[in-house]
Amino acid sequence: MHPPxxxxxxxxxxxxxxxxxxxxxxxxxxxxxxxxAGLGEFKHINxxxxxxxxxxxxxxGGAFLDYNQDGLVDLALxxxxxxxxxxxxxxxxxxxxGGGTFTDVTDAMHLSSIxxxxxxxxxxxxxxxxxxDLYLTNLETNYLLINEGDRFRDATLESGLGTTSEWNVAxxxxxxxxxxxxxxxxxxxxxxxxxADLTCTRDGVQKRYCTPxxxxxxxxxxxxxxxxxxxxxxxxxxxxxxxxxxxxxxxxDINRDQWPDIVLANDTDPDQLFLNLQDGSFEEVGFSRxxxxxxxGRARAGMGIxxxxxxxxxxxTLFIGHFSDxxxxxxxxxxxxxxxxxxxxxxIGPLSLPALTFGMALLDADLDGxxxxxxxxxxxxxxxxxxxxxxxxxQLPQLFLNDGHGGFADGAxxxxxxxxMVGRGALTADIDLDGDVDILITENxxxxxxxxxxxxxxxxxxxxxxxxxxxxATITLQTGSQKQFRRIRxxxxxxxxxxxxxxxxLGNVQYIDTLTVFWPSGAxxxxxxxxxxxxxxxxxxxx
Numbered sequence: 343m344h345p346p347x348x349x350x351x352x353x354x355x356x357x358x359x360x361x362x363x364x365x366x367x368x369x370x371x372x373x374x375x376x377x378x379a380g381l382g383e384f385k386h387i388n389x390x391x392x393x394x395x396x397x398x399x400x401x402x403g404g405a406f407l408d409y410n411q412d413g414l415v416d417l418a419l420x421x422x423x424x425x426x427x428x429x430x431x432x433x434x435x436x437x438x439x440g441g442g443t444f445t446d447v448t449d450a451m452h453l454s455s456i457x458x459x460x461x462x463x464x465x466x467x468x469x470x471x472x473x474x475d476l477y478l479t480n481l482e483t484n485y486l487l488i489n490e491g492d493r494f495r496d497a498t499l500e501s502g503l504g505t506t507s508e509w510n511v512a513x514x515x516x517x518x519x520x521x522x523x524x525x526x527x528x529x530x531x532x533x534x535x536x537x538a539d540l541t542c543t544r545d546g547v548q549k550r551y552c553t554p555x556x557x558x559x560x561x562x563x564x565x566x567x568x569x570x571x572x573x574x575x576x577x578x579x580x581x582x583x584x585x586x587x588x589x590x591x592x593x594x595d596i597n598r599d600q601w602p603d604i605v606l607a608n609d610t611d612p613d614q615l616f617l618n619l620q621d622g623s624f625e626e627v628g629f630s631r632x633x634x635x636x637x638x639g640r641a642r643a644g645m646g647i648x649x650x651x652x653x654x655x656x657x658x659t660l661f662i663g664h665f666s667d668x669x670x671x672x673x674x675x676x677x678x679x680x681x682x683x684x685x686x687x688x689x690i691g692p693l694s695l696p697a698l699t700f701g702m703a704l705l706d707a708d709l710d711g712x713x714x715x716x717x718x719x720x721x722x723x724x725x726x727x728x729x730x731x732x733x734x735x736x737q738l739p740q741l742f743l744n745d746g747h748g749g750f751a752d753g754a755x756x757x758x759x760x761x762x763m764v765g766r767g768a769l770t771a772d773i774d775l776d777g778d779v780d781i782l783i784t785e786n787x788x789x790x791x792x793x794x795x796x797x798x799x800x801x802x803x804x805x806x807x808x809x810x811x812x813x814x815a816t817i818t819l820q821t822g823s824q825k826q827f828r829r830i831r832x833x834x835x836x837x838x839x840x841x842x843x844x845x846x847x848l849g850n851v852q853y854i855d856t857l858t859v860f861w862p863s864g865a866x867x868x869x870x871x872x873x874x875x876x877x878x879x880x881x882x883x884x885x
Contacts, residue, residue, distance in 0.1 A: 371758040372793040379792050380444040384434055388787040389424040394549045396534055397481050399722035401766035401786025403462035403837030407474045414440040415771045415841055420460035432456040433478055442774035452493040456485055462837025466515035466813055468524045469571055479510040502572045508560050509534055512591045515813055515832035516602045517862050519622050523567035529588035530560035555610045559586025581624045587611045590647035592834045593814055594658055596675055602814045607644030607662045633673045633681040642668045646702040646836035651827040652713045653748035661715055663699030666733050670694040689750045690742055696732040701768030701836040705779045709801040709847030711824055715742040718765030718783045736762035771841035777803040779845050802848035802874040810882025819846050820856040848874050
């Protein structure tokens with residue numbers, strides 16, 4: 343009989359126990375625990391009442407964070423509202439217990455007054471006071487919510503971020519100029535309002551949702567953090583005035599120069615890659631590097647996005663969710679400076695054809711040392727099944743398990759992910775502190791689904807928690823000939839954010855040779871001979 347994994351990790355932290363993995367590929371399941379975790383009362387509202395307004399098709403994101411700095415995973419969810427009733431909650435905040443349960447603290451943290459037709463949410467310490475603040479995107483005005491310890495304060499207007507009213511979905515915190523202060527990129531979607539709503543129909547009678555191709559895209563906006571609680575818009579001078587229609591954004595470091603680049607997944611427009619030129623500006627190189635279009639030269643309906651190293655090349659791969667009948671995008675960067683399209687050869691493309699994928703999140707689900715891919719699926723059209731033999735409104739999620747070489751197979755159904763959903767955001771965290779990664783999927787006009795990872799306790803792990811300005815930090819872990827890479831992000835998937843603490847799967851490895859942290863400040867932390875099955879807390883060195 344084995345002790346619970348959380349006990350193994352704690353004992354290893356104390357130096358009292360070391361344990362190996364008796365099976366490098368154990369069988370396991372995910373268990374749906376939404377209600378018993380305390381999340382059963384959450385409900386996203388999209389206001390759909392046969393008006394067929396385009397924003398009704400999208401739905402909410404969510405963010406795992408640690409708002410009260412107690413080392414336990416908390417959760418922020420986007421609530422939404424009806425079209426002519428602003429009484430609904432714009433954001434829900436749940437405090438985690440560390441045992442896999444949550445308590446609603448929305449009222450206690452003074453967030454009940456935050457309303458709006460919500461889209462996405464991210465968390466980051468924008469004022470460098472040591473705790474995480476929130477940024478909520480909406481159909482109209484967004485919110486900057488400053489964490490004051492015992493409450494969140496609406497600082498939108500005083501920060502200079504409340505001057506526009508437009509449809510934004512995803513957002514990213516990053517330190518674009520590496521001055522130690524988090525900047526903000528907010529994606530644009532399309533120029534839509536109720537008064538400008540178009541009427542689209544297939545039969546000339548019944549109104550249906552319109553394609554975004556019929557609307558003008560609105561570019562994203564880039565805000566530079568002044569370091570005094572205010573932001574200055576630098577969209578045009580930074581070169582980040584993209585084409586718009588963006589649903590997913592993420593930071594990467596494509597050319598390994600330690601400066602954050604930005605990748606955007608665009609809906610029916612070419613995807614974009616903005617290289618950081620290290621002088622406060624960016625250059626768009628998506629076309630020239632080979633990731634903007636599909637292999638036939640066509641733009642696809644880009645939804646969610648994630649990126650990571652998934653094979654032994656050490657090069658990052660981009661994963662982009664697409665519409666049904668469009669293979670999800672898989673682009674691996676090469677040493678030649680271009681992207682190799684791998685949708686088909688990775689196995690993900692053909693398996694994704696029936697699905698309409700929004701959220702995408704990389705995680706090491708089986709703790710075998712390579713990254714797997716979670717896809718949250720769900721159609722935008724409630725009548726999707728009427729005109730297709732393979733499409734449906736509610737769809738099963740997919741969990742693409744990595745063979746270690748960048749080849750993937752869907753293991754979702756045999757692992758217990760068998761609930762059809764109108765899936766949108768996909769986010770991950772170790773909610774019960776047992777060393778494996780749990781997953782949460784948000785639903786359009788519905789609740790959330792929380793799945794506990796019930797991996798057997800024999801599999802080794804290492805958790806790494808960075809304290810300080812950790813967003814855009816990169817972590818490398820070396821065990822023998824195997825090397826793993828992780829990047830800390832605020833914003834990925836579809837309008838969502840996973841926890842910032844990193845979980846490395848180690849399989850049967852009991853000791854890590856070397857772990858290296860490259861901080862955004864330029865500082866480097868390196869540790870050697872690290873025992874498995876513990877949480878390593880590392881603080882940013884003072885420069």
